[in-house]
Amino acid sequence: MADGKPHYKTYTQPAGGWGAAAATAKVLLEQSVVTKGSRALLSMNQPGGFKCPSCAFPDPDHRKTLEFCENGVKALAHEATRSRVTRDFFAEHSVAELLEQSDYWLEMQGRLTEPMRYDAATDHYVPCSWDDAFALIGRHLRALASPHEAEFYTSGRTPNEAAFLYAIFVREFGTNNFPDCSNMCHEPTSRGLPSSIGVGKGTVVLEDFAQAEAIFVIGQNTGTNSPRMMTNLVEARKRGVPIVAVNPMPERALIRFTEPQDVVQMATFGSTPIASEFVHIRIGGDLALLKGMMKVMFEREAAGEAILDRDFIAAHTSGVEALRDDVLGEDWAEIVEVSGISEEQIRRCAEIYIRSGATIICYGMGITQHQQGSRLVQQVANLLLLRGNFGKPGAGISPIRGHSNVQGDRTVGIDEKPTPAYLDRVREVFGFEPPRRHGHHTVESVEAMKAGTAKVFIGLGGNFVRAVPDTEQAYAAMRRLELTVGIATKLNRGHLVHGKDALILPVVARSEHIRTRAGEQFVTIEDSMSNVTASRGVLEPVSGDLLPEVEIVCRMAMAALPASRVDWASYIDDYGRIRDKIAETYPELYAGFAERITAPHGFHLDIPPRRRVWPTPDGKANFLVFAGLHPNTPVDDPAMLRLATVRSHDQFNTTIYSNSDRYRGVYNDRMVLFMNEADRLARGLEAGTRVTLETISDDGVQRRVAGLTILDYPMPRGAVAGYYPELNPLLPLDYYDRISGTPAAKSVPVRVVPNAAA
Numbered sequence: 001m002a003d004g005k006p007h008y009k010t011y012t013q014p015a016g017g018w019g020a021a022a023a024t025a026k027v028l029l030e031q032s033v034v035t036k037g038s039r040a041l042l043s044m045n046q047p048g049g050f051k052c053p054s055c056a057f058p059d060p061d062h063r064k065t066l067e068f069c070e071n072g073v074k075a076l077a078h079e080a081t082r083s084r085v086t087r088d089f090f091a092e093h094s095v096a097e098l099l100e101q102s103d104y105w106l107e108m109q110g111r112l113t114e115p116m117r118y119d120a121a122t123d124h125y126v127p128c129s130w131d132d133a134f135a136l137i138g139r140h141l142r143a144l145a146s147p148h149e150a151e152f153y154t155s156g157r158t159p160n161e162a163a164f165l166y167a168i169f170v171r172e173f174g175t176n177n178f179p180d181c182s183n184m185c186h187e188p189t190s191r192g193l194p195s196s197i198g199v200g201k202g203t204v205v206l207e208d209f210a211q212a213e214a215i216f217v218i219g220q221n222t223g224t225n226s227p228r229m230m231t232n233l234v235e236a237r238k239r240g241v242p243i244v245a246v247n248p249m250p251e252r253a254l255i256r257f258t259e260p261q262d263v264v265q266m267a268t269f270g271s272t273p274i275a276s277e278f279v280h281i282r283i284g285g286d287l288a289l290l291k292g293m294m295k296v297m298f299e300r301e302a303a304g305e306a307i308l309d310r311d312f313i314a315a316h317t318s319g320v321e322a323l324r325d326d327v328l329g330e331d332w333a334e335i336v337e338v339s340g341i342s343e344e345q346i347r348r349c350a351e352i353y354i355r356s357g358a359t360i361i362c363y364g365m366g367i368t369q370h371q372q373g374s375r376l377v378q379q380v381a382n383l384l385l386l387r388g389n390f391g392k393p394g395a396g397i398s399p400i401r402g403h404s405n406v407q408g409d410r411t412v413g414i415d416e417k418p419t420p421a422y423l424d425r426v427r428e429v430f431g432f433e434p435p436r437r438h439g440h441h442t443v444e445s446v447e448a449m450k451a452g453t454a455k456v457f458i459g460l461g462g463n464f465v466r467a468v469p470d471t472e473q474a475y476a477a478m479r480r481l482e483l484t485v486g487i488a489t490k491l492n493r494g495h496l497v498h499g500k501d502a503l504i505l506p507v508v509a510r511s512e513h514i515r516t517r518a519g520e521q522f523v524t525i526e527d528s529m530s531n532v533t534a535s536r537g538v539l540e541p542v543s544g545d546l547l548p549e550v551e552i553v554c555r556m557a558m559a560a561l562p563a564s565r566v567d568w569a570s571y572i573d574d575y576g577r578i579r580d581k582i583a584e585t586y587p588e589l590y591a592g593f594a595e596r597i598t599a600p601h602g603f604h605l606d607i608p609p610r611r612r613v614w615p616t617p618d619g620k621a622n623f624l625v626f627a628g629l630h631p632n633t634p635v636d637d638p639a640m641l642r643l644a645t646v647r648s649h650d651q652f653n654t655t656i657y658s659n660s661d662r663y664r665g666v667y668n669d670r671m672v673l674f675m676n677e678a679d680r681l682a683r684g685l686e687a688g689t690r691v692t693l694e695t696i697s698d699d700g701v702q703r704r705v706a707g708l709t710i711l712d713y714p715m716p717r718g719a720v721a722g723y724y725p726e727l728n729p730l731l732p733l734d735y736y737d738r739i740s741g742t743p744a745a746k747s748v749p750v751r752v753v754p755n756a757a758a
């Protein structure tokens with residue numbers, strides 16, 4: 001519940017277990033969907049059912065009867081909720097009033113039910129017909145001096161069929177302005193890995209977990225953000241496989257976990273220890289750790305031991321000498337200083353890695369959201385390449401993606417820097433000339449809004465203005481626009497921080513039936529391990545006035561492009577036709593789509609490195625050098641702390657399920673700052689004091705967040721953490737990885753403002 005008093009109590013139980021079971025029941029009750037929700041859960045992640053709308057972790061095909069987790073249940077319960085946002089709700093509350101409410105309150109109002117248009121005269125959203133909504137969008141888009149004045153955002157819940165058509169529509173309209181949530185997330189994987197192994201995706205499949213001999217989990221909070229992966233970690237640990245967790249926060253589920261599906265463990269209050277080695281890394285210390293491990297390997301190899309996979313390196317890679325020189329040139333004292341990890345523990349990690357015949361490295365936002373996130377990802381690949389950990393069972397690189405279809409959206413064309421090969425295919429398949437000039441990623445789209453060169457924003461899902469950095473500036477930028485369109489299931493702040501004209505367009509959700517004139521339709525999703533599966537909703541749509549995302553995309557296109565070469569109307573009813581076009585556009589990945597998708601568990605998209613084929617210019621996997629030990633520019637200020645903005649256990653990105661964070665022992669409060677006690681004492685602060693945090697930057701902008709309660713927490717010295725999106729005002733817009741465009745949300749240099757009124 002959100003309205004209790006804030007309190008803080010260290011969580012000492014294993015993660016998962018009865019706490020998870022209780023939380024599951026509670027959220028179903030809270031959303032009044034016990035029967036409906038429980039019925040739907042029987043179909044979640046099952047053949048013939050729908051894919052969980054929460055994270056992108058795959059589900060096994062040798063499944064248990066139930067294949068969901070606590071946070072999947074929360075996502076479903078909030079989607080299937082009995083609460084509704086109706087025209088009466090909007091009549092009752094002006095936008096100014098709604099802006100005063102918290103993100104949590106907005107979320108709790110329930111599902112959107114009909115299209116609404118902003119009325120400036122009264123500052124209320126008022127009902128509007130779908131025809132009028134599309135006409136308004138068409139009018140605005142056609143009035144632009146250039147197609148590059150529009151920004152077309154995508155959030156990763158959008159299924160392949162809608163995303164593919166959106167990519168075609170926007171390109172026929174004439175721009176590659178595709179800011180998307182991936183730009184804030186795993187873009188360092190998508191951009192960093194191709195120069196290394198030739199593809200921008202992970203190489204591991206779920207079965208590999210059963211054959212791995214060591215698993216590293218770096219910068220990823222598994223128990224909260226991909227809880228179904230805990231099953232794989234538990235199984236591995238029971239087989240005696242070492243698990244190394246690298247994290248500045250001792251995330252509870254990575255320490256000890258009870259599987260809610262394990263009847264015996266539940267009944268006996270048993271649990272499994274997860275990490276055999278917990279590496280309490282400094283924020284941004286991962287480069288030093290990775291290099292330290294590689295240094296151990298090169299040193300021992302030079303001393304005559306057979307540490308490296310020499311045959312693999314000779315046959316499949318290039319650049320190992322340059323990497324060796326770089327790594328051997330690093331100094332131990334500095335490695336220890338920057339990582340915060342002792343040489344002894346780094347040697348232990350190296351030993352685990354060396355002894356393993358097949359290693360998987362999983363990673364999340366703790367690796368990607370740094371100023372040099374893309375190059376950090378490449379160092380993860382280097383470490384794996386040194387022992388040939390690609391193209392064999394139980395081994396590989398495993399980025400743990402975020403949104404359930406964020407990977408799929410990119411595969412089917414949501415890309416601000418599309419390849420010439422894709423654009424050529426689009427021209428051949430659809431008969432128009434797509435734009436070649438690269439478009440805007442997320443940060444560039446905000447810059448364009450600030451500069452006034454962007455005029456229209458269309459958001460296919462998501463909560464753009466809350467997810468991007470520099471909240472104040474982003475709000476101001478958004479308010480300059482001529483038109484903002486939010487295509488969504490739930491009301492969020494992005495609909496309230498709007499342009500002169502604004503629309504809220506409600507969609508059929510993942511768990512609901514899509515019925516068209518051609519009958520029941522299904523959509524497809526690509527998970528984090530490149531499996532493509534069908535998703536069929538099982539619940540009745542919450543209102544008769546919702547449209548599926550596919551239809552919304554088609555009708556926007558028809559309104560904006562009266563002379564289009566594409567037969568949009570034909571795609572509205574029959575999603576099989578869209579899949580045929582996907583197959584035509586991507587023959588090497590999607591040939592035979594219609595047939596292959598009928599398999600109960602879908603199919604796997606080809607990942608060439610799994611076959612030891614490297615689609616790089618020289619046909620080899622490349623060791624890439626990243627000089628130095630810092631993935632973030634060092635800041636010369638003794639008062640500096642590195643701030644990581646993270647998710648609580650009770651949120652999905654900007655959607656706040658409750659104000660508590662059970663595993664970190666925080667209840668009814670999101671305005672907290674996790675800090676090492678010694679750092680607190682060094683600043684002369686008392687535990688539980690409220691402070692103001694200020695960003696250290698040299699652009700002359702003051703960025704502050706006040707009212708943060710300090711909690712003593714086992715953080716490394718110099719590292720603090722707090723919640724996203726509340727702390728986004730501290731993240732400067734231009735503080736991002738230049739290769740991927742991803743904001744460095746895990747390493748913001750900040751200081752506590754002494755004596756600020758908080």
Ligand SMILES: Nc1nc2c(c(=O)[nH]1)N[C@H]1C(S)=C(S)[C@@H](COP(=O)(O)OP(=O)(O)OC[C@H]3O[C@@H](n4cnc5c(=O)[nH]c(N)nc54)[C@H](O)[C@@H]3O)O[C@H]1N2
Nearest residue numbers: 055071219220221225283284364365366402403647652653
């Ligand atoms: N329930 C739930 N599931 C989700 C989401 C959600 O919000 N809620 N979001 C989805 C999305 S879009 C995504 S991208 C994923 C995100 O899932 P995660 O990648 O787990 O994301 P975060 O919680 O932001 O942070 C990950 C971890 O990075 C650690 N960290 C911070 N800085 C560093 C560092 O410098 N080095 C290392 N090694 N670690 C560091 C933090 O302590 C934290 O444990 O989850 C997806 N699944």
Ligand SMILES: Nc1nc2c(c(=O)[nH]1)N[C@H]1C(S)=C(S)[C@@H](COP(=O)(O)OP(=O)(O)OC[C@H]3O[C@@H](n4cnc5c(=O)[nH]c(N)nc54)[C@H](O)[C@@H]3O)O[C@H]1N2
Nearest residue numbers: 155184185461462463467488489490492645653654724745
């Ligand atoms: N400081 C900081 N900032 C971050 C991050 C961080 O760790 N720190 N993480 C970044 C990451 S990894 C990500 S992925 C982004 C997330 O950014 P977004 O993807 O933009 O945000 P979400 O909160 O996932 O979007 C939630 C909204 O999506 C809508 N929605 C839900 N389901 C559907 C659906 O099926 N269809 C449609 N059309 N709409 C739907 C609902 O209206 C809901 O309000 O945030 C990024 N921002």
Ligand SMILES: [Mo]
Nearest residue numbers: 185186402403
């Ligand atoms: Mo994400």
